[in-house]
Amino acid sequence: MKNALADLAAMLADFGDYAAIGTATVRGIFDNAYGEALMMAGTTPTFVCAAADVSGVLEGAAVTIGGAAYTVAAPIKINGGVATLQLMESDA
Amino acid sequence: MTTRTAARAAFVAALTGLTTTGARVFVGRNRPLDAADLPGLMIFSGDETVESVFANANRPATRRYKVRVDIMVKNLTAAETEADTILAEIESALFASVSANTLGNLVNGVVMTAVGEPELDDTQDKPCVRVPVFFEVMYS
Numbered sequence: 001m002k003n004a005l006a007d008l009a010a011m012l013a014d015f016g017d018y019a020a021i022g023t024a025t026v027r028g029i030f031d032n033a034y035g036e037a038l039m040m041a042g043t044t045p046t047f048v049c050a051a052a053d054v055s056g057v058l059e060g061a062a063v064t065i066g067g068a069a070y071t072v073a074a075p076i077k078i079n080g081g082v083a084t085l086q087l088m089e090s091d092a
Numbered sequence: 093m094t095t096r097t098a099a100r101a102a103f104v105a106a107l108t109g110l111t112t113t114g115a116r117v118f119v120g121r122n123r124p125l126d127a128a129d130l131p132g133l134m135i136f137s138g139d140e141t142v143e144s145v146f147a148n149a150n151r152p153a154t155r156r157y158k159v160r161v162d163i164m165v166k167n168l169t170a171a172e173t174e175a176d177t178i179l180a181e182i183e184s185a186l187f188a189s190v191s192a193n194t195l196g197n198l199v200n201g202v203v204m205t206a207v208g209e210p211e212l213d214d215t216q217d218k219p220c221v222r223v224p225v226f227f228e229v230m231y232s
Contacts, residue, residue, distance in 0.1 A: 037213035038222040041124040
């Protein structure tokens with residue numbers, strides 16, 4: 001499991017994005033790939049970072065990435081010290 | 093043009109230009125809708141039953157042509173409520189008068205047989221709601 005975190009740290013050094021989550025700035029990898037549901041096209045925004053950086057973050061928290069506002073849409077998935085945040089666009 | 097084809101075209105025309113969905117009406121489409129296509133309606137043909145008292149030719153038969161309309165909404169807030177509003181607009185377009193209900197005297201009548209269970213998905217950038225509505229277009 002330490003390897004996953006080590007790999008993440010290496011990736012973040014090269015490809016990391018910055019997200020404002022609450023008062024913190026967290027470095028992670030933002031992905032906004034194409035997705036479909038119920039015959040409607042869209043995107044599936046996710047943010048992957050070190051779990052320790054989002055330990056107090058809950059579903060519904062506001063996230064800003066590249067000036068775009070999102071909300072954490074589901075319970076945060078944590079695996080091997082790596083957190084995956086499923087995001088949804090926000091009105092804010 | 094067969095009566096079935098004309099009835100389908102008239103049904104689509106009746107549901108085109110509703111306040112919320114406008115011209116975003118898609119017939120028999122198997123590709124997903126994009127953001128510019130929403131909120132919208134997707135219309136699909138179902139099966140058709142034929143009832144005739146007589147088995148020989150040249151006797152009138154009553155046909156029931158089933159049509160499914162999917163209300164498609166993708167919205168950050170109150171998507172299901174918006175779908176309800178669209179449903180009310182559909183009912184108004186089809187049942188406000190005898191002329192509307194017969195698609196301009198083309199068919200015997202249009203009956204709404206069921207509103208299906210709303211399908212919800214919130215794994216994308218915005219929540220999606222799809223509500224299937226079932227109709228029978230009766231013609232001879």
